[in-house]
Amino acid sequence: MRSWYKILSVILILYTLVWGLLGNVPRLDILNETIRNVFYHVPIWFAMLFMMTVSLIYSLKTLGSNSLHHDSKAYDAAWIGFFFSIPGITTGSLWAKYTWGTWWTFQDPKLNGVAISILIYTAYFILRSSVEDEQKKAKISAVYNVFAFVMMNVFIMILPRLTDSLHPGNGGNPAFAKYDMDNGMRMVFYPAVIGWILFSFWLFEIKNRISILKNKLND
């Protein structure tokens, strides 16, 4: 089995769980120790974006091949991505409470963009469940998924950079340099991103294997 990436993901995440709390971080006002959330909150979003990209790829493949297998993979990836957005948004809200002073602010385009994106993907799931015919469902939801992916990128990657945002790296020149990270933090942050992306792929694989079993039982 291709289990090397699962082992790698567990090692990377364990390393970041331990070293993210033990390592030195820059001393900054307001943020204080919460700067460590960069190791946990941000990689969750990277995993979500990665899964939505996987979903997009399988949707495009569905359009090219009309294969129901690809459609089911697109659905599973979107499902895992959606799943990751929930801890992403709740941890972000908690972090915002203690640094920006509020659970939710409509001043920040990234927060609202994420909320809209979650609604867009909710519509994807509702759309899927409303079409009876399998082939039709595959095609319609693949087309919608391409639209959903583009809209999500407009809302969480582009718009926050055009206007002012409370999120670092937005509102102007986007770069990791703006995360106030030093090299010590990068040594934890990048492995965390890779680790969680691999972990999300593991969850996606499990979800997909269940889907395949389900389809076989239905036949």
Add this chain to the structure above:
Amino acid sequence: MTKQLLSFLFLLISAIANAQSLEPQMADTFRQEGKIYVVITVIAMIFVALVVFLVILERKLKSFENKIKN
């Protein structure tokens, strides 16, 4: 003269002490006691438990896949 010098010295010390308290607060005492390791171990154990669950789940899946194949 010595009185003036002493009072200036005290002023200086109080200024330095003030400047130190202005530094951003971090969980220094928390780490000094050393018990942060306990928390980190708890977090790691929970994560490992979840991973073990996933591995068991995968094994179950594998057996189902084999059953359907036959």
